[in-house]
Amino acid sequence: MAESRHSVFRQFAASDWDGFLKGVEKEGLRVDRNGFIAQTPHPEALGSALAHPRITTDYSEALLELITPVFNSTGGMLKSLRDIHTFVQQNLGDEVFWAASMPCELDGDASIPIAEYGSSNIGRLKHVYRQGLAVRYGRMMQSIAGAHYNLSLPDSFWQKWQALLGNEQSLKDFKSDQYFWLIRNFRRRSWLLMLLFGASPALDASFVAGVSHDLSRFDERSWYGEWATSLRMGDLGYHNNAQASLNICFNELITYTQTLDRAIHTAWPAYEAIGTRRGDEFIQINTSVLQIENEYYSAVRPKRTTEREEKPIQALEARGVEYIEVRCLDLDPFSPVGVNEAQIDFLDLFLLDCLLSDSPRIGDAECERLDDNYKDVVARGRHRELSLCRGGQRTPVSQAATGLLEQLEPLAELLDGWQGGETYRKALAAQREVLSGEWSVPSARVLEAMRASGMGHREWGMDMARQHQQTLRQEGLNAEVLGAFETMTSDSLAMQQQMERADTLPFGEFLEHYLHS
Numbered sequence: 001m002a003e004s005r006h007s008v009f010r011q012f013a014a015s016d017w018d019g020f021l022k023g024v025e026k027e028g029l030r031v032d033r034n035g036f037i038a039q040t041p042h043p044e045a046l047g048s049a050l051a052h053p054r055i056t057t058d059y060s061e062a063l064l065e066l067i068t069p070v071f072n073s074t075g076g077m078l079k080s081l082r083d084i085h086t087f088v089q090q091n092l093g094d095e096v097f098w099a100a101s102m103p104c105e106l107d108g109d110a111s112i113p114i115a116e117y118g119s120s121n122i123g124r125l126k127h128v129y130r131q132g133l134a135v136r137y138g139r140m141m142q143s144i145a146g147a148h149y150n151l152s153l154p155d156s157f158w159q160k161w162q163a164l165l166g167n168e169q170s171l172k173d174f175k176s177d178q179y180f181w182l183i184r185n186f187r188r189r190s191w192l193l194m195l196l197f198g199a200s201p202a203l204d205a206s207f208v209a210g211v212s213h214d215l216s217r218f219d220e221r222s223w224y225g226e227w228a229t230s231l232r233m234g235d236l237g238y239h240n241n242a243q244a245s246l247n248i249c250f251n252e253l254i255t256y257t258q259t260l261d262r263a264i265h266t267a268w269p270a271y272e273a274i275g276t277r278r279g280d281e282f283i284q285i286n287t288s289v290l291q292i293e294n295e296y297y298s299a300v301r302p303k304r305t306t307e308r309e310e311k312p313i314q315a316l317e318a319r320g321v322e323y324i325e326v327r328c329l330d331l332d333p334f335s336p337v338g339v340n341e342a343q344i345d346f347l348d349l350f351l352l353d354c355l356l357s358d359s360p361r362i363g364d365a366e367c368e369r370l371d372d373n374y375k376d377v378v379a380r381g382r383h384r385e386l387s388l389c390r391g392g393q394r395t396p397v398s399q400a401a402t403g404l405l406e407q408l409e410p411l412a413e414l415l416d417g418w419q420g421g422e423t424y425r426k427a428l429a430a431q432r433e434v435l436s437g438e439w440s441v442p443s444a445r446v447l448e449a450m451r452a453s454g455m456g457h458r459e460w461g462m463d464m465a466r467q468h469q470q471t472l473r474q475e476g477l478n479a480e481v482l483g484a485f486e487t488m489t490s491d492s493l494a495m496q497q498q499m500e501r502a503d504t505l506p507f508g509e510f511l512e513h514y515l516h517s
Helices: 004-009 073-088 119-135 155-165 171-197 253-264 271-275 312-318 341-356 363-380 398-420 423-434 440-454 456-476 477-504 507-516
Strands: 021-031 056-057 065-067 146-153 203-204 216-219 222-224 300-303 324-327 385-389 391-396
Touching: 004 341, 004 398, 004 423, 021 073, 021 341, 021 440, 056 073, 073 341, 073 456, 073 477, 119 216, 119 271, 119 477, 119 507, 146 341, 155 171, 171 253, 171 300, 171 324, 171 341, 171 363, 171 398, 203 440, 203 456, 216 324, 222 456, 300 312, 324 341, 341 398, 341 423, 363 385, 385 398, 391 398, 440 456
Parallel strands: none
Antiparallel strands: 021 065, 021 146, 056 065, 146 324, 203 222, 216 222, 300 324, 385 391
16 A cells, blocks of 8 residues: 555654745725725825735725735734735725725625726736626626635755655656645635635625525625625625636646636637727727636636736746645634634645645546535535535535544644644644534624624624724834835836836737737
């Protein structure tokens, strides 16, 4: 019998283990004093959304995205994320930074301004892509916010791991194959993250105005899912009927990139009917199933840092997978920065175990079962009688969750033994505590907090946002950190102007070149 990968991993010495490399991309809406989505431009004090390395926008002009550098410690990463939040909070005037994943009060598509990135060709391309999302899916879905967790392992790990496995591939190909090994197991287990970290069981009534749904009334301005963990990841959140036909394969890099590339070059009749222009205005990049790779919605993505004007597929094919991006995390509304320490440390443990556990290829039948498990936990994860399909049989969600947490214990003990301390055992214990007794998972805590406060989703969201703003403004930034952010602001504004001056091609020609490169 072949030696298990966990056993092989135990052949590492403490001196061989350099830990994880990690970063966060955290989204959130700017909201006016009345709890309505902000209609103001991206604050100039926050720099250029096109060129700032830490502060940009996602879909909407009001939807901020804050990006940390890569760190080798959870503490360093969270300190950076807190500093970015603090700088933002100091420059929002009388607006607040919305704390929840599901949005504040909206008034239909027209109330959600599409992000602007200036007059450079790259800036216009980003705007037209978002216009395309608007005409394809509407803007409401794009007002939702989440946190993306990026994780990789250093080359020192991969070189040692490759040697222990006796693998003779190039390091590039070996790493890509191993990241897809991890991703396959992530897909098998991602339902657990929705149970442990789903935090969007309720929403503002304005989000579903005129829309058919099966939610329950919380109060006159709020709806909720009785057993839901994450409305954000359910049918009312990120979904796409056209993409359901893609059958994106997560078994290996070549089939993944080929499937995505085919989608970008396969026309979709409904999008062809819309066209790419409305008069002289460009309203989508193309009429294919996907305009670009980033349009594909998934709970996890293999990623590679792109070079200037390089497409994600091109970067992956040229240099292989560099890191994985976990995209299914709701914002933690109880945290001023949307994520928390125990959560991040648990994710590291969870993802490493995905790499170390057996991970056969996923066939069509299993793929369907995995999708069903995920959807069931998103919609009804807190219902104790919910069962999941695992190993060919139905298993109660509580038993399945407890079993996965127990499976992580030996790995937590090993990592803590190498590093000293109790980081991973504490992170694991925190999740066990959440699933003990009455299940104090975040989705349950949100509803309990709303009921205890006598507030609906809108009022409670505003109250949490104001509390976080007060906390961070009182903390402030030291002069050195503040100066660094002010420099990033001025440098990014200057860089955007430089990019705009440097363009020589008309946008139509630039777009043609982009599409065929």
